[in-house]
Amino acid sequence: MTTARQPGESGDLLMMYAFHDGLRRDVAAVAKSAAVTGDDPARLTATHFGWDLLKRFLIIHHSAEDEILWPRMREILVDRPDEVELLDAMEEEHETIDPLIAAIDAALADQEGGHAALGDAADAFATALNAHLTHEEGDALPLMSRELPTADWVRFADSQRNGVGQGLAPRYVPWLLDGATPERADQILAIFPPPVVAQYRRAWRQQYAELNPWATGYGRA
Template sequence: MTTPHVPGDAVDLTMMYAFHDGLRRDAVTIAKSAAITGDDPARLTATHFGWDLFKRFLIIHHTAEDDVLWPRMRELLGDRADDIEMLDAMEAEHDRIDPLIAAIDAAIADEENGHANLADATDAFVTELNAHLAHEEKDALPLIDRELPPADWAKFADGQRNQIGLGLAPRYVPWLLDGATPERIDQVLAIFPPPLVAQYRAAWKQQYAELNPWSVDYGKA
């Protein structure tokens, strides 16, 4: 995952849409799990997968947007008020999502009260996250496609790739592609270096499906 992204002639948003698909997929599972968890929040945190893995990838992604992508877009947009207002909204939505993540963590840890707030905290988080993803795809991604130089997009991609690193790559790649269409899988794998693709096909996909109870292919590997 540390191989630098080589910029082409245009921004390639494939990974962004694939990542959003992964977030939406897990958001459905989070909501269903929390609704029936009762006093067993382990359903959200089974082994080192589930909520903890989802949360880690989401935080890496949003941090890269806040630290790299949105500041660069502000530089490029100058005084274009409507576009700057949209970037303000992106950052404000991140600010609303962060405490909702903390609220789920607090509800999972609240054994004394039987994790009573877990379902409500999860509903609020999923609602906010889905609204943010829809807004970003409607307004922010088309603007990025029009305005951001490919070299700057590569820096944003590299920032996330370096945070994931080789240690999380065996989890991240199959997480990203879990339940994806064959067309989407081909698009994403075409971006990765061949040795990583070979590892995914030979081992990572099956290991993930065997270990992750959230996986679409859980129990089928």
């Protein structure tokens, strides 16, 4: 998993990159799980917890981008058509990914024949999502870093926080930190309120590791 990228990157971009790292980590787990041969229904069941977290967090993240980031950037870039085309591409890539999520859901729900479709569905999903993340990081994030006002970054963060809510927070924080280096974990934890950090250290991290078959470990004790 990739981690630290840009010295001095803002807290906003830090969280974006950390989130993308989590997506890449779990996309690799999806592909590895789906590549296992055989038609044992238990193989499908074993992927459900990790896939459900990945899917839910990805949908929350993309919804916040579609509803807040891209519309606001369109307002800012209204007289710059070349850069508006980049926003069009971001939205089109989201639309391409949605049916691939549905295809994996369908394969996992089919206990009798889902194993036959899971591999191709997971490969298509991994290819599309990884390409989108690379495109966004290479072009869209630098543009947003230059142009998007702080107030809009806050709105975006609030939207994702509301989407996660208290119910998913015990899963989201350890999911975000799973596999991070000690330095990266320190940077990410510094963004969260102290009570959240305390809960993560006291209980959430261990609970997540016990529940998630994809958990890889933590860089911070």
